[in-house]
Amino acid sequence: MTGATDDRSDQNALRRAWTRAATIDPRYLIALLITLVLVAAQLRYHIVGGYTRLAVALLACVATETLLSWFVRGKVVNLLSAYISGLSLTLLIKPQGEALWPFVLGGFLAISSKYVLQYRNNHLWNPTNFAITTLLLTTASRISVLSHQWGNDLATNLVIWAFGLVIAARVNVLHITLTYVASFFLLNSVRALLLGQPVMPEIAPITGPMYQLFVFFMITDPRTVVRDRRWQMIVAVIIAFVETLIRFGSDQGWPLPTAFNAAPALVALFLVGPIAKWIDLRFRGPTPTPLSAPGSPAPLGHPARPAVQGALARADRA
Numbered sequence: 001m002t003g004a005t006d007d008r009s010d011q012n013a014l015r016r017a018w019t020r021a022a023t024i025d026p027r028y029l030i031a032l033l034i035t036l037v038l039v040a041a042q043l044r045y046h047i048v049g050g051y052t053r054l055a056v057a058l059l060a061c062v063a064t065e066t067l068l069s070w071f072v073r074g075k076v077v078n079l080l081s082a083y084i085s086g087l088s089l090t091l092l093i094k095p096q097g098e099a100l101w102p103f104v105l106g107g108f109l110a111i112s113s114k115y116v117l118q119y120r121n122n123h124l125w126n127p128t129n130f131a132i133t134t135l136l137l138t139t140a141s142r143i144s145v146l147s148h149q150w151g152n153d154l155a156t157n158l159v160i161w162a163f164g165l166v167i168a169a170r171v172n173v174l175h176i177t178l179t180y181v182a183s184f185f186l187l188n189s190v191r192a193l194l195l196g197q198p199v200m201p202e203i204a205p206i207t208g209p210m211y212q213l214f215v216f217f218m219i220t221d222p223r224t225v226v227r228d229r230r231w232q233m234i235v236a237v238i239i240a241f242v243e244t245l246i247r248f249g250s251d252q253g254w255p256l257p258t259a260f261n262a263a264p265a266l267v268a269l270f271l272v273g274p275i276a277k278w279i280d281l282r283f284r285g286p287t288p289t290p291l292s293a294p295g296s297p298a299p300l301g302h303p304a305r306p307a308v309q310g311a312l313a314r315a316d317r318a
Contacts, residue, residue: 058086060107088128124274133270136259173220183240226280243268
């Protein structure tokens with residue numbers, strides 16, 4: 001009898017903890033996850049490339065966010081978005097030599113895109129995706145992106161994916177991640193069969209660090225996804241399809257820009273995401289205030305959990 005009571009108490013405690021997590025601003029959960037990714041990457045593989053890069057990227061993002069938010073809104077907004085962008089740029093950008101300018105320019109491009117490239121008070125590109133893809137399109141000979149430096153260590157990937165899936169579920173975007181991953185497996189398996197290549201090497205990149213950042217931070221960005229749950233999943237499939245098409249074109253020797261070959265997933269999101277967001281805003285109307293101001297997240301699902309909406313509204317007023 002006592003054992004059954006203890007089990008029920010444990011279940012109730014877990015349920016209360018899970019419910020309480022819904023009141024946390026989702027950006028804090030995302031920041032926690034990307035911090036975990038960076039710490040794991042540095043401790044195990046030393047891929048940050050020096051803490052100077054981290055400091056420069058964070059400074060560029062925070063300074064740009066501070067100045068632009070004060071100029072545009074008359075106050076400094078929550079800087080978590082800048083923190084997330086700074087860590088993402090540090091992990092993904094790999095410049096030649098000891099160059100620091102890509103982190104400065106990348107930080108400026110990432111944050112300023114939120115304030116300049118808008119439609120109906122919503123930015124259209126994920127900031128980090130816009131910055132890295134723009135740098136690759138314009139300076140591909142000077143920078144590259146993180147790819148295989150992490151390796152496919154099982155323990156590290158299990159920890160990152162476990163935390164990532166739990167946080168994605170709590171932020172109500174797990175369906176986007178799972179839809180993209182399933183589409184990636186299916187489409188690249190078909191591509192491998194069409195080309196007469198082994199399947200495993202074609203789907204292995206999904207376990208790499210770039211894709212972990214992509215599926216947990218970029219394609220699920222609450223501010224740039226469309227608002228209907230079904231259409232969120234459809235857009236994820238389209239992004240995976242465009243990425244597969246780019247990979248197929250690269251295999252066939254199509255004359256594609258270097259950026260397309262270096263980071264097909266980033267380019268696919270860069271092309272598809274803004275169009276989907278523009279259509280969503282154009283035909284369904286702008287995101288209701290107060291969730292439409294630069295620097296604050298948009299609704300995370302359709303419909304969003306009331307507790308999550310309350311947390312976002314409180315964060316926006318802060």
